[in-house]
Amino acid sequence: MDNVIIVYDSGAARKKHASDYKRFKKAKDALLKAGFNVEYVDCKSAADVTGDGEAQALVKADGFDVLPIAEYEGAVITSGGYVSNQDLVDFLEVPDGVIDAVRSKPPPLYETGPALDCSQTDVPK
Numbered sequence: 001m002d003n004v005i006i007v008y009d010s011g012a013a014r015k016k017h018a019s020d021y022k023r024f025k026k027a028k029d030a031l032l033k034a035g036f037n038v039e040y041v042d043c044k045s046a047a048d049v050t051g052d053g054e055a056q057a058l059v060k061a062d063g064f065d066v067l068p069i070a071e072y073e074g075a076v077i078t079s080g081g082y083v084s085n086q087d088l089v090d091f092l093e094v095p096d097g098v099i100d101a102v103r104s105k106p107p108p109l110y111e112t113g114p115a116l117d118c119s120q121t122d123v124p125k
Contacts, residue, residue: 003092004037006071007083008049008059011042013067017081024082027099036092043067055079 007028014021028038043049049059049067053074058066062079069076070083072091077083085101088094096102 003072004039005077005083005088005091006039006041006051006053006055007068008041008043008055008071009068010044010064012065017068020082023085027085027088030099031088031092031094034094034098036094036098038088038092 007024009021028040031038041048041050043064046059046064049056049069051071051074053071054076055069055071058069058076058079066079068079068082070078070087077087077091085099086104089096089099089101089103094101094103
């Protein structure tokens with residue numbers, strides 16, 4: 001569980017997207033409780049969008065009103081709205097049932113079980 005999504009948010013964005021913020025907060029809280037990494041940054045100004053990822057460049061180019069922004073491994077995955085439960089599940093590799101979304105990508109190999117036994121000698125012809 002080394003994957004991290006950083007969400008840069010602001011009071012104005014929470015007000016503008018109030019109902020979607022409630023959905024996001026519920027999902028974020030459930031993911032944090034389950035041990036997944038969702039970093040939440042409540043920004044008061046553009047200077048609070050830190051790091052060397054695309055989020056900082058996006059705020060510099062388009063302004064503070066582009067929040068909320070979700071960033072994964074330095075790449076912006078959503079801006080101007082909260083990251084979807086589907087994206088949270090897929091990017092963080094969350095097992096089904098933790099939040100209200102089902103993983104759309106196949107599970108990683110380490111979750112598929114033991115390796116197949118290739119030493120079988122009675123293979124049908």
